[in-house]
Amino acid sequence: MINPFLFWAVALLTVPPALSLLFAKKAVHIAMSIVLVMVGLATAYVGLDAPFLGVVQIVVYTGAVMMLFVFVLMLVGVDQREDLTETIKGQRWIALFAAGGLGIFLISIVARVTLPVSSSPVTGDPDVIAGVLFSKYVLVMEVLGALLITAAIGALVMTHMPQLRPRHTQKEISASRVKVGADPVNRPMPGYYARHNALDIPALDPQGNPIPDSVSRVLEVRDQTQDGSEFRAQLEDAAGPSLASPPASAPDSAVDTSKPDSSEGKGE
Amino acid sequence: MDPISFVYLAAILFAIGSAAVLTRRNAIVAFMGVELMLNAANLALVSFSRIHGEVDGQVMAFFVMVVAAAEVVVGLAIIIAVFRTRQSISLDEPAELRG
Incomplete structure (x- = not known):
C-alpha cells in the first residue's frame, strides 16, 4: 500500500508546476517548473517500488532532457515573444475544453475498473530490471540501440550548415576595414597613457590629447564620460614643458566627443 | 492508499500536457507539453507495474524514456534548424508553407 502522505506530496509537487505550462509567460520559468515535475515523478517511482526508474528519471530527465531544453532556449534567445493572435478563431477555448474533456474521460475510465493490488510486489532493483531487460526484451533493447544511433546522426545532419561562401581570413577582414576607411588598428583601451585606467576616461595620445574613440560609445551617448583634463595636467607637470605645445587644441577635441564618429561601428 | 490513485494523477498530468x-505557440513550450504527456504515461505504467506485482511495466517505462530522449534530440534539432532559417520558433509561421 502507498503512504497517503507520499501521494499528496507527489501530487502537490507535480500538478501546480505542470499548470505553469498553460499559464506562465516565460519559457525558462516553464522549463524550471517541468524540472520540478520530473523530480516529483521520480519520488513517485521510488514510492511505487521502482528505485532504479526513479534514479533514471532524475538522470535522464532533469539531468539531460530539461538541461537540453534550457540550452536550446539559450540558443534561440530567452526573450522570444509568443504571439497571442489566434489563427483559428476560439482555438484556445476549444483546446482547453478538449483537454479537460480528455482528462475527465480518462479519469472516468480509470474509476470504472477495479484492479486487485498484488500483495507481493517486486522491487524494481537494477539486477531485477537487468534480468528482464536482457532476457525477455533483448530484441527491443537492440532496436533501441539502433534508434539512439539514428537519433544522434539525425541531430547532426539536421543542425549541420553547409558553408555557402568561402571563409573570410583575418587578412581579408583587415583589408576590407581599410577599404571603408575605418581605423585599421585596434583602438586604444580607455585610460591608456592617462594617469587613470577607469573606463570613462579617454586614452591620451603621445601628444597628451584625449582620444575620444577609446571610450565606449554607450558611455558617450549617456554623457557619462570625463575628458581626462585633470589627468593630462598631471602628465604635463611630470613631463615638463616639452609637451606644452599641443594642449592648446586639446580642450576642443575633448569637448568634441559628441560629434558623430565616422569610424564608429564600420570596421567591426 | 491504492496505487491506482497514481493513475488518476497520470490522467490529470496527461490532460495538462495535451492542453x-x-x-x-512557442515550439519549445509545446514540446515540453509532449514531454509531460510521455511522463504521465510512464507514471501510469509504473503504477500498473506495482498493481500487478511485476517489473514488465517498469521495463516498458524505461523503453519510453529511451525513445523520449531520442525524440528530444531530433525535435530540438528541428527547432534549431527552423529557427536558423526563419528567426522564429512560433508554431504558426510554418503554416504559411501551405500553397
Missing part, C-alpha cells in the same frame, strides 16, 4: 500542446 499545453494545443494552446501554446
Whole structure:
C-alpha cells in the first residue's frame, strides 16, 4: 500500500508546476517548473517500488532532457515573444475544453475498473530490471540501440550548415576595414597613457590629447564620460614643458566627443 | 492508499500536457507539453507495474524514456534548424508553407 502522505506530496509537487505550462509567460520559468515535475515523478517511482526508474528519471530527465531544453532556449534567445493572435478563431477555448474533456474521460475510465493490488510486489532493483531487460526484451533493447544511433546522426545532419561562401581570413577582414576607411588598428583601451585606467576616461595620445574613440560609445551617448583634463595636467607637470605645445587644441577635441564618429561601428 | 490513485494523477498530468500542446505557440513550450504527456504515461505504467506485482511495466517505462530522449534530440534539432532559417520558433509561421 502507498503512504497517503507520499501521494499528496507527489501530487502537490507535480500538478501546480505542470499548470505553469498553460499559464506562465516565460519559457525558462516553464522549463524550471517541468524540472520540478520530473523530480516529483521520480519520488513517485521510488514510492511505487521502482528505485532504479526513479534514479533514471532524475538522470535522464532533469539531468539531460530539461538541461537540453534550457540550452536550446539559450540558443534561440530567452526573450522570444509568443504571439497571442489566434489563427483559428476560439482555438484556445476549444483546446482547453478538449483537454479537460480528455482528462475527465480518462479519469472516468480509470474509476470504472477495479484492479486487485498484488500483495507481493517486486522491487524494481537494477539486477531485477537487468534480468528482464536482457532476457525477455533483448530484441527491443537492440532496436533501441539502433534508434539512439539514428537519433544522434539525425541531430547532426539536421543542425549541420553547409558553408555557402568561402571563409573570410583575418587578412581579408583587415583589408576590407581599410577599404571603408575605418581605423585599421585596434583602438586604444580607455585610460591608456592617462594617469587613470577607469573606463570613462579617454586614452591620451603621445601628444597628451584625449582620444575620444577609446571610450565606449554607450558611455558617450549617456554623457557619462570625463575628458581626462585633470589627468593630462598631471602628465604635463611630470613631463615638463616639452609637451606644452599641443594642449592648446586639446580642450576642443575633448569637448568634441559628441560629434558623430565616422569610424564608429564600420570596421567591426 | 491504492496505487491506482497514481493513475488518476497520470490522467490529470496527461490532460495538462495535451492542453499545453494545443494552446501554446512557442515550439519549445509545446514540446515540453509532449514531454509531460510521455511522463504521465510512464507514471501510469509504473503504477500498473506495482498493481500487478511485476517489473514488465517498469521495463516498458524505461523503453519510453529511451525513445523520449531520442525524440528530444531530433525535435530540438528541428527547432534549431527552423529557427536558423526563419528567426522564429512560433508554431504558426510554418503554416504559411501551405500553397
